[in-house]
Each structure stands twice: as structure tokens, then as C-alpha cells.
Amino acid sequence: MASKKIKKPAVNNKKITDLAANTEDGTGQFLTTNHGVKINDNQNSLKSGERGSSLLEDFILREKITHFDHERIPERIVHARGSAAHGFFQLYQPQGQYTKAKFLNDISVQTPVFVRFSTVAGSKGSTDLARDVRGFAVKFYTEEGNYDLVGNNIPVFFIQDAIKFPDLIHAVKPEPHNEMPQAGSAHDSFWDFVSIMPESMHMIMWAMSDRALPRSLRMMEGFGIHTFRLVNEQGKSVFVKFHWKPLLGVHSVAWDEAQKISGKNSDFHKQDLWEAIENGAFPEWELGLQIVAEKDEHKFDFDLLDPTKLIPEELVPVQIIGKMTLNRNPDNFFAEAEQVAFHPGHIVPGIDFSNDPLLQGRLFSYTDTQLSRLGSSNFHEIPINRPITPVHNNQRDGHMRQTINRGTVANDPNTIAQGCPFQAKAMEGGFTSFNERIDARKVRARSASFHDHFSQATLFYNSQSEAEKSHIVSALRFELGKVERETIRIRVLGLLSQVDKDLAQKVAAGIGVDVPKKPEQPMNMSFGADVDPKRVQSKNVKQAIEKSAALSMANTIKNSIKSRQVAILVADGVNETAVTQMKNALVAGKAVVKVIAPKLGLIKGINGGVVKADQTFLTAASVLFDAVYVPGGAKSIAALLEEQDPVHFVNEAYKHCKAIAIDDEAIELLNATYIARSVAGASEKEMAKSGVIVNASHKIFIKAIAQHRFWDREKKDKVPA
Ligand code: HDE
Numbered sequence: 043m044a045s046k047k048i049k050k051p052a053v054n055n056k057k058i059t060d061l062a063a064n065t066e067d068g069t070g071q072f073l074t075t076n077h078g079v080k081i082n083d084n085q086n087s088l089k090s091g092e093r094g095s096s097l098l099e100d101f102i103l104r105e106k107i108t109h110f111d112h113e114r115i116p117e118r119i120v121h122a123r124g125s126a127a128h129g130f131f132q133l134y135q136p137q138g139q140y141t142k143a144k145f146l147n148d149i150s151v152q153t154p155v156f157v158r159f160s161t162v163a164g165s166k167g168s169t170d171l172a173r174d175v176r177g178f179a180v181k182f183y184t185e186e187g188n189y190d191l192v193g194n195n196i197p198v199f200f201i202q203d204a205i206k207f208p209d210l211i212h213a214v215k216p217e218p219h220n221e222m223p224q225a226g227s228a229h230d231s232f233w234d235f236v237s238i239m240p241e242s243m244h245m246i247m248w249a250m251s252d253r254a255l256p257r258s259l260r261m262m263e264g265f266g267i268h269t270f271r272l273v274n275e276q277g278k279s280v281f282v283k284f285h286w287k288p289l290l291g292v293h294s295v296a297w298d299e300a301q302k303i304s305g306k307n308s309d310f311h312k313q314d315l316w317e318a319i320e321n322g323a324f325p326e327w328e329l330g331l332q333i334v335a336e337k338d339e340h341k342f343d344f345d346l347l348d349p350t351k352l353i354p355e356e357l358v359p360v361q362i363i364g365k366m367t368l369n370r371n372p373d374n375f376f377a378e379a380e381q382v383a384f385h386p387g388h389i390v391p392g393i394d395f396s397n398d399p400l401l402q403g404r405l406f407s408y409t410d411t412q413l414s415r416l417g418s419s420n421f422h423e424i425p426i427n428r429p430i431t432p433v434h435n436n437q438r439d440g441h442m443r444q445t446i447n448r449g450t451v452a453n454d455p456n457t458i459a460q461g462c463p464f465q466a467k468a469m470e471g472g473f474t475s476f477n478e479r480i481d482a483r484k485v486r487a488r489s490a491s492f493h494d495h496f497s498q499a500t501l502f503y504n505s506q507s508e509a510e511k512s513h514i515v516s517a518l519r520f521e522l523g524k525v526e527r528e529t530i531r532i533r534v535l536g537l538l539s540q541v542d543k544d545l546a547q548k549v550a551a552g553i554g555v556d557v558p559k560k561p562e563q564p565m566n567m568s569f570g571a572d573v574d575p576k577r578v579q580s581k582n583v584k585q586a587i588e589k590s591a592a593l594s595m596a597n598t599i600k601n602s603i604k605s606r607q608v609a610i611l612v613a614d615g616v617n618e619t620a621v622t623q624m625k626n627a628l629v630a631g632k633a634v635v636k637v638i639a640p641k642l643g644l645i646k647g648i649n650g651g652v653v654k655a656d657q658t659f660l661t662a663a664s665v666l667f668d669a670v671y672v673p674g675g676a677k678s679i680a681a682l683l684e685e686q687d688p689v690h691f692v693n694e695a696y697k698h699c700k701a702i703a704i705d706d707e708a709i710e711l712l713n714a715t716y717i718a719r720s721v722a723g724a725s726e727k728e729m730a731k732s733g734v735i736v737n738a739s740h741k742i743f744i745k746a747i748a749q750h751r752f753w754d755r756e757k758k759d760k761v762p763a
Pocket residue numbers: 118119120121124158159160176177178179192193194199203204205207265266267268382383384400401403404407408409411412
């Protein structure tokens with residue numbers, strides 16, 4: 043797809059922080075105070091005698107402690123927990139027919155990007171594996187200024203109007219009286235809110251699906267959610283939805299696994315992203331556009347301005363226009379990932395907003411929040427936030443101002459500075475808003491075209507594979523099972539029954555209440571206090587299609603084991619030749635292999651060689667891996683059986699539907715697991731079909747790992763947690 047004519051990149055992914063020239067590295071340097079005085083003793087404070095009290099004059103101690111006392115800044119109200127990386131975006135084809143944005147027109151430029159992924163509800167120190175939406179925020183440092191695409195990994199949102207956002211977030215955050223639960227939506231206040239906000243049902247389907255449990259940040263899609271506008275050189279506009287498609291496909295973990303990962307390694311996603319980049323397995327996404335001509339604005343069964351709706355790809359295909367590669371970890375987490383300030387209002391000429399009422403509210407919120415989080419209106423001067431283009435204006439002063447503006451004037455117009463800095467005409471690159479015609483009354487109201495709350499929730503459910511559907515049922519049973527007030531559970535069932543009757547019945551069967559015959563429609567608060575609820579009840583609008591392939595993760599790429607984690611379980615007496623051969627085959631496919639043994643150090647093989655153990659059964663766990671291999675060696679197997687942890691390791695990998703390879707000689711270990719019971723009587727070929735590979739070739743194991751999971755196993759077998 044990429045053009046062969048690509049010239050030498052214009053920017054070539056220079057370090058943004060270096061461009062801002064504020065980096066520091068103490069290598070080979072003396073320790074100093076913040077004011078540059080060399081420090082002679084950093085171990086002892088100044089005292090009146092060796093056993094005496096500390097002296098107030100110790101400016102070194104005071105400076106150090108004072109700085110420490112002020113090290114924290116408020117965490118983000120939402121999206122507090124994040125992981126970030128640098129990279130670049132490169133265009134495949136110029137998009138001049140739609141937009142004049144330069145970075146979307148020049149295929150020779152590598153536009154630097156900084157991307158921050160996040161969970162939404164949890165605090166900064168919470169787990170990566172919470173059931174939650176993931177933030178996917180991209181800052182493009184373009185030659186026309188910074189453009190931020192601040193999206194999520196789910197293409198729709200819970201609410202239609204920004205005025206409901208504080209309520210939504212208050213409902214999902216820990217309850218105010220006891221600050222529980224952390225990073226979880228399975229509690230009364232969240233589901234109470236949902237139960238009377240039918241507009242949230244489409245998003246609820248996504249949030250209860252495995253999309254909310256990504257296997258890796260590198261295996262998530264990203265979406266701009268709102269409809270935006272692109273504007274071309276002639277001032278003509280089209281509507282656009284933005285998509286990021288990961289080249290590794292979209293994959294998730296199981297809920298039981300997610301909960302266990304949270305205990306074993308709450309930095310699972312952060313570490314996975316970091317290590318992939320350090321190992322050169324650079325995460326990649328293609329950028330796609332869904333373009334809708336202005337004349338087609340009203341041709342759909344939903345409103346393009348309604349952020350609880352997506353445009354099915356069957357109706358408007360996604361045009362792939364370029365690729366983003368993340369190739370460098372931050373040098374300093376706080377300076378970069380924590381201080382980065384995204385804003386959907388950071389746009390460049392050629393991109394503009396739509397009237398989506400959720401987007402419109404966001405346009406206010408993001409600068410406002412930086413004022414309390416970063417503490418100054420000069421947050422744009424922090425290196426990670428600076429554009430690569432120079433900034434010239436008459437804004438002055440404020441807390442922690444970095445720029446030393448020269449000259450005698452700070453006003454426009456002026457003659458003293460010959461009118462500088464000048465305004466730029468549109469043809470000179472000056473930003474002009476799309477010339478939209480507006481003729482309306484001032485009202486507090488919601489358009490009738492926003493009143494359909496269920497049909498796309500149904501479309502999503504219908505588009506899922508059987509395994510994905512059953513995971514949604516389990517997730518809803520889990521979440522509602524934690525809701526103490528029965529009335530809330532009943533109301534949610536009423537809403538679910540409007541999405542899919544069978545789904546509601548299945549959930550009801552697990553939570554001890556019946557699906558109500560008549561859902562409580564009038565509880566819907568969305569339409570405003572003075573509106574007769576009977577007149578504006580949610581109404582289902584039949585969608586043009588019944589299923590959409592793009593909505594199911596089951597349909598995404600499954601042909602690579604790149605960066606997949608594979609565990610090899612060994613003990614003294616292992617067949618080390620088999621280990622080496624398997625390791626080589628997996629590493630050739632770019633998987634990451636870890637040898638796990640009862641102890642660290644060198645493990646003796648039967649052929650006179652050794653294998654180095656990377657982890658022990660104490661530090662490793664099956665939930666941290668994608669697949670497991672048990673090589674032969676009778677002594678090794680006997681030792682693993684004695685340990686028992688390896689048996690649990692394999693059982694758990696089986697429960698979570700992962701690929702498992704066992705050598706013939708290791709069959710006794712297989713016999714000690716639940717697998718033996720469930721595959722009893724099956725031929726090796728049949729077992730391989732469900733991802734349990736006995737004595738098979740490396741090729742078959744590699745193919746099985748690429749499959750990601752064998753979810754069908756869940757139907758046949760219940761393995762204890
Ligand atoms: Fe945000 N959101 N949001 N949001 N959002 C923030 O900004 C807000 C919404 C999203 O990695 C905050 O700097 C309002 C939708 C991401 O730094 C805050 C509304 C989408 C991030 C804020 C929304 C998002 C944020 C908190 C409804 C997907 C993390 C700290 C009108 C399209 C960015 C901050 C990062 C962060 C407000 C809804 C995505 C408070 C008022 C819809 C990825 O300003």
C-alpha cells in the first residue's frame with residue numbers, strides 16, 4: 043500500500059523532548075542543588091553535634107525535602123492510569139480531496155506522535171486489567187501545530203450529552219461514602235445510573251464484552267467516536283469517523299484471567315507495551331477513515347451526531363490511509379506520560395468539529411482540567427506538550443512561564459513592532475472554521491433522532507460469536523451479581539430485554555430475579571423535566587443490517603505469534619534438545635520464550651547440556667502467558683509432578699483456552715490435569731483442534747498460538763478457577 047516514492051522523512055521522529063531542549067542526564071556529573079551548588083555530603087543532614095538536632099540553616103536538606111513534599115500533582119479525574127510511547131505516523135495516500143491538513147497530504151513526512159493509553163475509572167495506582175474502556179489518545183506533532191485525536195478503544199460512548207458526564211463518572215467511580223470498589227463498575231451506583239439511562243445500552247454491550255479486557259494495548263482498536271469534519275482547500279467539508287486498526291488483530295483475555303493478572307502483575311499492559319518496544323516488536327496501527335458526504339448526513343437510521351451510534355462498516359467502508367508505529371519508550375514517565383495534556387480541541391487547518399453534543403462539551407473540559415492538574419495556563423510550555431512549530435503570540439506571564447518573550451509590546455494590533463506577529467490568511471495556513479450555516483432556536487432539548495437506544499446494542503450482540511455472547515452473559519451476571527439492590531437488577535433486565543430477549547433471560551437465570559414483563563420506560567431521565575415521557579420513549583429504529591463483521595473480535599487477524607509470551611516448564615532431567623529446538627522455532631516466529639523451573643539458575647538436561655531458567659513457579663503464572671509447552675525427560679516430569687504448581691499452571695492455561703504443547707514423554711503431567719478427563723478418548727488430531735497438541739510439530743503449535751484462544755473449550759469443560 044505504501045508508496046515507493048517516499049523521500050527522506052522531513053522530521054524523522056526526533057525526540058520531542060530533545061526538540062524542547064529540556065532533557066537532563068546526570069552521567070559523569072557532580073550532584074548539585076537545584077541552584078547548581080555542588081553537594082559534598084548527600085547522606086547526612088547538618089546537626090548541632092553528631093547526636094544533636096538538625097539545623098534550620100541546612101538549605102540542602104530543606105530544598106530536598108520541600109521538593110519531595112510537592113512531587114505529586116492531582117491525577118486525572120478520569121483516565122488516571124496510563125501507559126505511553128513515542129512513535130510516528132506515515133501517510134499512504136494524499137487525502138487532498140477531503141482535507142487540506144498537511145500531515146494528511148504529504149507521504150514523505152513522518153509526523154512524530156506521542157500516544158497515551160489508559161483505563162478510565164481506576165486511580166493512577168489501580169490495575170491494568172480492570173473491566174473498563176481504554177483511552178487511546180494520540181498527539182500528532184504536525185508542521186501546522188499539534189493535532190490530538192483523543193479516542194477510546196470502543197467506538198461509542200455511554201451518554202449523548204456532555205452535561206451527563208459528571209453524573210456518569212460519579213456513578214462509576216468508587217461510591218462516595220466508603221470509596222469502594224476501586225476500578226470497577228460492579229456496584230450499585232453505576233448500575234442504578236445505567237438502569238435509568240437507556241442511551242447507555244449500546245456502550246454497555248461493548249463494556250460487558252471482552253473488548254473491555256484487552257490482551258495487550260497493542261491489540262486494541264482505537265476510535266475517535268464522534269463524527270468530525272474534514273475540510274479541503276476549496277472549503278468543502280465531509281463528515282469523518284476515525285479508526286485505528288492494530289496490525290496484530292484485536293484480542294482479549296478471559297475475565298477470570300484478568301482478575302488473576304491483576305494480582306500477579308497489575309502493570310501487565312504497561313510492561314507488555316514497554317517490553318515490546320524495547321525488544322523491537324514495534325506496535326503498529328493503520329489509520330482508517332469513514333467518510334460521509336455532507337449531502338448524506340441524514341441518510342442513515344441513526345444520527346451522525348449521536349455518539350452512542352457507530353456507522354457499520356458495511357454501510358461506509360473504512361479507507362486505510364496511513365500507519366502509526368510506536369518505536370520509543372518515554373525517558374521519564376512523569377515528565378512525558380503524566381504531564382502530557384491532550385485536548386480534542388487541538389485541531390489543525392483541514393480538521394473541524396461536528397455538533398455532536400458530547401464533543402462540544404469536551405471542547406471546554408480538557409483545557410479547564412489541565413489548569414487544576416498541571417497548575418498553570420502555561421502547561422503548553424512543558425516539553426511534551428510543545429508543538430514542533432514555533433509559537434508566536436501576545437499571551438504573557440502566568441505561573442512558571444518558561445518563554446522569555448523579547449520586545450516592548452504584547453498587544454495586537456500594534457505599530458511599534460510593525461504589527462508582528464501577524465494574522466495568517468487561510469491561504470497562508472491560518473485556521474478558519476468550517477462555514478456551517480446555523481439557523482435555530484436556543485433550546486435545552488435532545489433531537490428526536492437521538493431517541494433510538496437499543497437497535498445498535500442489538501446489532502452489536504447479534505454480531506458476536508457464540509463465545510463472545512456467552513462472555514457478555516457471564517459479565518452481566520458478575521456485574522449485576524454484585525449489585526445489592528434488587529430493584530436495580532430488575533430495571534437493568536428490563537433494558538436488556540429490549541436489546542435481546544434471550545440475553546435477558548440468560549442473565550436473569552444467574553442473578554435470582556425475573557425479566558420484568560413491562561420495562562420501566564418512564565424512568566428514563568434523558569428527555570428533560572418538562573417533557574412528557576410517554577411522548578418521547580426510547581424507540582427502536584430498525585437498522586439497515588442485522589450483523590456487522592467488524593464488530594466481532596473473532597474476525598480479526600490470526601496469523602502471527604509476534605511478541606506472544608510462551609512458557610516452557612522444566613526441571614532437572616529435561617530433554618534440553620527439545621527445549622532448544624522449540625525455543626528456536628518460537629523465537630524465529632518472534633515470540634518471547636520464558637523457561638520456568640522450580641529454581642533459578644541452570645537446569646541439567648538429559649543429554650549433558652543445560653537450560654537457563656528465567657523464572658520460577660513462585661514468580662511466574664500461566665495467566666501471564668499466551669501458551670505453554672511441556673518438554674519430555676522422565677526425571678523432569680517426575681519433579682514437576684512433585685511440585686504440583688506446574689499441574690496448576692497447565693490446568694489454568696487450559697481453563698483460559700490457551701494453546702498447550704506436550705511431548706509424548708510428558709504425558710504423565712497431562713494425565714494429572716483436568717485436560718486428561720476432557721480429552722479422554724480423543725485422537726491426537728482431535729485434541730490439536732482444540733489447542734492441546736501432543737507430540738506435534740512446532741508448526742502446529744505455532745499455528746495454535748496464533749489462533750489466540752480456543753474458546754470452544756469453555757462449552758465442553760468447566761475447570762475450577
Ligand atoms: Fe475525556 N476527559 N471526557 N473522553 N478523555 C479526560 O482530560 C471529558 C470522553 C478521553 O491520556 C480529562 O486531561 C468530558 C469521550 C481520553 O491524557 C477530562 C467528556 C472520549 C482521556 C475529560 C469526556 C474521551 C480523557 C481528564 C464528556 C472518547 C485521557 C484528564 C463530554 C472519545 C487522555 C484530562 C490522556 C481525559 C473530560 C468524554 C476520551 C476531565 C467532559 C467520549 C482518552 O478533561
